[in-house]
Amino acid sequence: MSIQTSPKKNILILGGSYGGISTAHYLLKNVLPKLSGPGPYEVILVSASSQALCRQACPRALISDDFFPQEKLFVDISSMFTKYPDGRFRCLHGRVTAVNHTKRVVSINLSSGQEESIDYHALIIATGASTPSPALGLNNDVPQLRSSWAAIRKVLPTAKSIVVAGGGPAGVETAGELGEYLNGPPRWLSSRPNPPKVDIKIVTSTTNILPVLRSEIAQTAEKYLAKVGVTVIRNVRVKKAEPSIPGEDKNDQIAVPTTVTLDNGQVLETDLYIPATGTTPNTGFLEEMLLAPDGRVETNRSTLRVEKAGMRVYAIGDASSFSRPTVHSIFQAVPILCANIKRDLLLSHGATEAETGEDSIFKEDTREAQLVPIGKCKGVGAVMGYKLPSFLIWLIKGRDYFLWTTVKLWSGEQWTK
Numbered sequence: 001m002s003i004q005t006s007p008k009k010n011i012l013i014l015g016g017s018y019g020g021i022s023t024a025h026y027l028l029k030n031v032l033p034k035l036s037g038p039g040p041y042e043v044i045l046v047s048a049s050s051q052a053l054c055r056q057a058c059p060r061a062l063i064s065d066d067f068f069p070q071e072k073l074f075v076d077i078s079s080m081f082t083k084y085p086d087g088r089f090r091c092l093h094g095r096v097t098a099v100n101h102t103k104r105v106v107s108i109n110l111s112s113g114q115e116e117s118i119d120y121h122a123l124i125i126a127t128g129a130s131t132p133s134p135a136l137g138l139n140n141d142v143p144q145l146r147s148s149w150a151a152i153r154k155v156l157p158t159a160k161s162i163v164v165a166g167g168g169p170a171g172v173e174t175a176g177e178l179g180e181y182l183n184g185p186p187r188w189l190s191s192r193p194n195p196p197k198v199d200i201k202i203v204t205s206t207t208n209i210l211p212v213l214r215s216e217i218a219q220t221a222e223k224y225l226a227k228v229g230v231t232v233i234r235n236v237r238v239k240k241a242e243p244s245i246p247g248e249d250k251n252d253q254i255a256v257p258t259t260v261t262l263d264n265g266q267v268l269e270t271d272l273y274i275p276a277t278g279t280t281p282n283t284g285f286l287e288e289m290l291l292a293p294d295g296r297v298e299t300n301r302s303t304l305r306v307e308k309a310g311m312r313v314y315a316i317g318d319a320s321s322f323s324r325p326t327v328h329s330i331f332q333a334v335p336i337l338c339a340n341i342k343r344d345l346l347l348s349h350g351a352t353e354a355e356t357g358e359d360s361i362f363k364e365d366t367r368e369a370q371l372v373p374i375g376k377c378k379g380v381g382a383v384m385g386y387k388l389p390s391f392l393i394w395l396i397k398g399r400d401y402f403l404w405t406t407v408k409l410w411s412g413e414q415w416t417k
């Protein structure tokens, strides 16, 4: 295996989702065209998935392809970059297996089966995080996601019980969507379908679901969930979940009857078990010394540099420790990250600090913010510390789970200055 070097300086971006695609467009539109001296640069985006996904839509999209136009839900990444001049951008479909930050080389297992190593002048880590359920994001590529959806869809017509582990937004949204789909929409005068066609339970280790939001909002969420046949078991953790088909192949176990044991001794037999208990950062290809204790890349929260990895290495998105894992944090951070990359590229070309100016600084917005649809017409949430009515949650997110925002995002139009 040879290391691919070229006269061009490579700006390598790992991960083809909100963080990686946004950074690539921003650099190609707003940074590289303005750097007349240094370079030439090539932006190379490496992604385990050839398509970008509106990840927020997964809780509804997993139920049926009829709920979203599929050509908007999944978008081919390469085709979003054809507008840039030849030689400026390349997309590689493959999985990063190692980063040697001393030699500044990334190893990639391409989807074709070939191994490739590429050196970098600058590196941006944006490989996100995986969910315990393969149905809630691109842990791998689109075919694996679709096969997990197919397995779930197959059991829905006959399921009598569902357990969702995790009372965060992913768990609540998934339970709410399944509740409305299987038990019917909420009725005005009824607090809960009696009896619900399918018994759906959320198991949460916290006192309230949606712990990022104030308890009053969480209680409203529980009321809406009850209307679609979802109950909440609180202050208890899932100790183990044993699928009726044992073995190593997790794909066979996605939608099979499962025995769920809680840490208070209670045992739940369920036809479908969906774990939504947080995420695991996709950072296994990095040396441990670059990681924070929670597995995310240890990132300077102001400048987005990964200082322990050497010059011109950055991290953004769910793989990074820069902020809470949200799309709006990424949007806030992209211009700052790219301004600091620009500054560092100029410095490496001999510019002085006086010429480049100071670092741009990211400051996380820590105000209460989360929008949680519960089925197609209800929802709870807050933005910038203000509680929003159910109607606004529907308008902003619940009607199509932000699919209205992704056309501009994936095409890069969002970053046109």
Ligand SMILES: Cc1cc2nc3c(=O)[nH]c(=O)nc-3n(C[C@H](O)[C@H](O)[C@H](O)COP(=O)(O)OP(=O)(O)OC[C@H]3O[C@@H](n4cnc5c(N)ncnc54)[C@H](O)[C@@H]3O)c2cc1C
Binding pocket: 014, 015, 016, 017, 018, 019, 020, 046, 047, 048, 049, 055, 056, 057, 058, 059, 094, 095, 096, 097, 126, 127, 128, 129, 130, 131, 136, 137, 138, 139, 140, 141, 169, 170, 282, 285, 316, 317, 318, 319, 325, 326, 327, 328, 329, 330, 371
């Ligand atoms: C069900 C659900 C609902 C959500 N809803 C919201 C919401 O409403 N609002 C909000 O703000 N946030 C929401 N989030 C969080 C949001 O989805 C994440 O913050 C966002 O997806 C992070 O984007 P990212 O670019 O960091 O990485 P990800 O979206 O996780 O994508 C990572 C990309 O990197 C690729 N990759 C991974 N490993 C490798 C590797 N080794 N080599 C190459 N490529 C690799 C993957 O294929 C993927 O394309 C939700 C999350 C989930 C799970």
